[in-house]
Amino acid sequence: MMLVKTIIVEHLRKRYRVREGFRKTRFIDAIKDVSFSVNKGEIHALLGPNGAGKTTTIKILSTLLLPDGGFVSINGYDVVKEAEKVRKIIGLAIDVSKGFYSSLSGFENLIFYGLLKGLSLSDSRRRAREVLELVGLEELRASDTPYFAYSLGMRARLAIAKALLNDPEVLLLDEPTLGLDVESSRHVREMLVKLAGEEKTILVTGHNMHEIEMISDAVTIINKGEVVASGTPSELKNRVGLVFRLRLQTTLDSEPLLKKTISDSLSVKRITSKMSNNGRVEINAIISSSREDIVEALFKASKEQGVRILDLQLMEPSLEDAYLAILGVLDEY
Numbered sequence: 001m002m003l004v005k006t007i008i009v010e011h012l013r014k015r016y017r018v019r020e021g022f023r024k025t026r027f028i029d030a031i032k033d034v035s036f037s038v039n040k041g042e043i044h045a046l047l048g049p050n051g052a053g054k055t056t057t058i059k060i061l062s063t064l065l066l067p068d069g070g071f072v073s074i075n076g077y078d079v080v081k082e083a084e085k086v087r088k089i090i091g092l093a094i095d096v097s098k099g100f101y102s103s104l105s106g107f108e109n110l111i112f113y114g115l116l117k118g119l120s121l122s123d124s125r126r127r128a129r130e131v132l133e134l135v136g137l138e139e140l141r142a143s144d145t146p147y148f149a150y151s152l153g154m155r156a157r158l159a160i161a162k163a164l165l166n167d168p169e170v171l172l173l174d175e176p177t178l179g180l181d182v183e184s185s186r187h188v189r190e191m192l193v194k195l196a197g198e199e200k201t202i203l204v205t206g207h208n209m210h211e212i213e214m215i216s217d218a219v220t221i222i223n224k225g226e227v228v229a230s231g232t233p234s235e236l237k238n239r240v241g242l243v244f245r246l247r248l249q250t251t252l253d254s255e256p257l258l259k260k261t262i263s264d265s266l267s268v269k270r271i272t273s274k275m276s277n278n279g280r281v282e283i284n285a286i287i288s289s290s291r292e293d294i295v296e297a298l299f300k301a302s303k304e305q306g307v308r309i310l311d312l313q314l315m316e317p318s319l320e321d322a323y324l325a326i327l328g329v330l331d332e333y
């Protein structure tokens with residue numbers, strides 16, 4: 001299958017000008033050099049710490065903001081020179097609990113936005129019904145409950161319904177699960193996977209690595225306005241060379257010898273220990289050795305040196321581990 005690059009971002013730059021008092025102006029280089037591309041039908045996550053430039057990137061891609069340099073195209077249309085065409089093929093959800101009239105129902109809000117997008121009243125009603133069904137909010141079709149009474153989960157799904165009104169090929173979603181409970185987040189995730197299955201291309205931002213890992217085909221990590229890593233979640237995990245996260249519980253007596261054996265016989269990136277509240281000691285280590293070598297070292301320590309291992313977990317690294325390692329903050333984890 002040939003991969004079609006639906007979103008192309010090349011050497012993007014954006015500088016904000018902030019006025020301070022009457023004469024002084026300060027500049028913030030929000031995006032210094034960001035390049036990435038998103039294939040058709042892919043869920044691509046844009047990750048990075050607060051202030052990295054994710055929202056600014058989404059705003060430029062959605063034509064809300066003009067870049068200062070670089071090039072962005074969506075489906076072949078330049079977001080600066082062909083902004084009108086871009087608007088027709090994208091759906092945007094940014095700040096999901098804003099942009100709705102609080103005294104109107106969800107259905108009425110969607111009809112209103114359909115009219116704004118140039119649909120006739122009957123087409124707006126039909127499309128509002130369809131998108132409510134797409135996001136699993138069918139019950140809102142016959143409900144008079146005003147928007148202000150909706151839960152955060154309903155608001156998030158309604159924001160995506162609004163983004164889907166024009167049947168866009170590309171969805172740009174800024175933190176669509178922010179503040180949602182476990183079930184509502186799962187709903188949103190399932191919806192995104194379903195939409196990607198229907199060949200929609202989705203660019204999403206977020207801070208929940210576990211969630212991002214579950215749904216993303218590819219990830220771009222940005223920090224201080226620059227790309228620091230890009231690839232599939234497993235490529236990123238391999239690239240940082242993390243192999244396993246070991247967590248074990250031992251006795252106070254066994255801890256020093258066990259820690260020494262692990263450090264001496266395995267390739268240990270980090271090892272820490274702390275008292276747990278049941279009187280045991282918990283050792284945590286990040287080890288880049290094979291599973292067999294780790295098991296053998298622990299087996300030897302227990303058989304030959306008589307150290308006591310009371311509980312043991314050997315986990316593969318998560319996207320979160322890779323993310324923190326890439327940003328150089330793994331030790332804080």
Ligand SMILES: Nc1ncnc2c1ncn2[C@@H]1O[C@H](COP(=O)(O)OP(=O)(O)OP(=O)(O)O)[C@@H](O)[C@H]1O
Pocket residue numbers: 016017018028029030048049050051052053054055056057
């Ligand atoms: N309108 C603005 N005027 C001035 N500076 C801004 C403006 N919007 C964003 N910034 C600054 O630009 C930088 C990037 O902000 P942006 O909102 O794009 O980051 P982000 O990655 O989306 O962060 P978060 O995860 O907190 O949402 C930050 O330093 C921010 O303070």
